[in-house]
Amino acid sequence: ILNVFMYVIQQLERALDDCMGNSLDDSIHSWDSVVALYTGSLVGEGEGTKEGNMLFRLANVRCKNTRTCGIEGNEAEGNAKVNYDIFNRYDLGKILIRQGKCEPARLIKDQIVRLMYIPLIQSILNSAYVIGEQMGEEEAKVEAATFAAAILPRIHNCNEASASIIYNNLGIGAVSTSFSDVKLALESTYQCLGVTCDDIGGLWDYENREFLSKASLCGMTDNENTEMLCDVPQQILEKYGFSVQRADKKYKNLAKKKMSWQT
Numbered sequence: 001i002l003n004v005f006m007y008v009i010q011q012l013e014r015a016l017d018d019c020m021g022n023s024l025d026d027s028i029h030s031w032d033s034v035v036a037l038y039t040g041s042l043v044g045e046g047e048g049t050k051e052g053n054m055l056f057r058l059a060n061v062r063c064k065n066t067r068t069c070g071i072e073g074n075e076a077e078g079n080a081k082v083n084y085d086i087f088n089r090y091d092l093g094k095i096l097i098r099q100g101k102c103e104p105a106r107l108i109k110d111q112i113v114r115l116m117y118i119p120l121i122q123s124i125l126n127s128a129y130v131i132g133e134q135m136g137e138e139e140a141k142v143e144a145a146t147f148a149a150a151i152l153p154r155i156h157n158c159n160e161a162s163a164s165i166i167y168n169n170l171g172i173g174a175v176s177t178s179f180s181d182v183k184l185a186l187e188s189t190y191q192c193l194g195v196t197c198d199d200i201g202g203l204w205d206y207e208n209r210e211f212l213s214k215a216s217l218c219g220m221t222d223n224e225n226t227e228m229l230c231d232v233p234q235q236i237l238e239k240y241g242f243s244v245q246r247a248d249k250k251y252k253n254l255a256k257k258k259m260s261w262q263t
Contacts, residue, residue, distance in 0.1 A: 001058055002150050005116065008037050008055070012109045019102040027097050035090055055116065059083050062122035066201030067211075076204050082118045089115070114194040117154070121186060121193075121200055123147040125179075128170060129203050129215055132179035144170040144177075158192035161185075161232060161242040168240060180214055181236055187218045188232045 011034045018027035040054035063069035063080035073081030093108040127144035130136035148170040156163035165185040169177045190196060203215035211217070 001055060002146065004037055004054060005120075005150070008034050008116070009113055011037065012112065015097065016102060016106050016109060019097050019100070019105060022100075024097060024100065028094065031090070031094055031097055035087075038086070055119070056083055058123070059086075059119040062119045062126065063201075064206070065126050065203060066122050067204040068118075068122075068199070068201040073198060073201070076206060080119070082115050082199070086112055086115050117151060117193060118195055118199050120147050120151050121195065124151070124166070124170065124186065125183060125200070125203060125215070128177060128179045128182040129212065132169075132177040132182070133212075133214065141170075141174075145172045145174075154193060155186075155189050158189040159185075159232075161237055161240065162188050164242070165232070165236065165240050181239070183215070183218075184232055184236055190218075 011030050015027045015030035015034070018024070018030060038054060039056045059080035059082050060069070063073075063078075063082070064076055067074065067076045068081050069075040069078040070081060071084050089108050089112050093105050093112070096102075096105040096108065124144065124147045127136070127140050127147065130140040131144060148166055152163050152167060155166060162185040165181055168174060169182050186200075187197070190200070197218040200217075202211040202217040204210075205212050
């Protein structure tokens with residue numbers, strides 16, 4: 001899945017390069033291939049495979065874990081909200097490319113890539129909970145390390161301390177895992193990553209119809225000040241050897257930077 005993740009981004013970039021070079025037919029072909037790669041060929045084909053095995057399915061699996069299914073993203077069944085959002089942008093991007101509007105299409109590409117990271121974040125939270133709160137076995141640890149490795153470069157770009165905390169808890173060979181520390185570290189970067197707590201959701205207890213202990217939504221929503229960043233608590237920073245002054249400097253630098261997803 002993660003190999004395809006990067007190939008999807010490559011094809012999006014190729015489509016835009018062709019668009020800028022006035023090769024609109026080639027651009028449309030590359031853009032269409034993105035939809036095929038994201039979805040896979042098995043979706044809707046039969047019992048047990050109707051969601052396929054690709055990124056589309058990962059999003060649908062995670063939305064059930066995090067109660068972010070449905071068009072509004074507040075259900076625990078159906079297609080993931082992120083899938084609706086991504087396909088809406090695929091359609092819009094294709095229209096823009098057909099019209100030769102390459103720069104607006106590039107903004108749509110940026111939005112698609114941002115949305116694609118949502119199931120990865122949800123997967124990290126799910127694995128961290130299984131390991132830290134439910135004493136999960138090796139499979140969960142491998143999954144956690146894999147998904148964490150896929151997003152850690154972006155996390156590090158947002159907040160070095162958060163990346164270190166996640167790696168120390170979920171990286172290969174991690175001695176122990178604190179779900180709460182991982183959750184706080186991830187949440188501190190949502191602003192920079194261009195996602196909200198509503199996008200990610202909380203870990204849902206399907207049987208009891210409530211969020212799992214320690215795993216409910218964080219407090220930041222679309223209605224809050226987008227210039228405000230969620231800080232990693234001081235005691236957590238000190239636990240992992242980061243000075244508060246060092247972290248504060250990083251936050252202040254980020255607060256001055258206009259994020260591309262806000263344009």
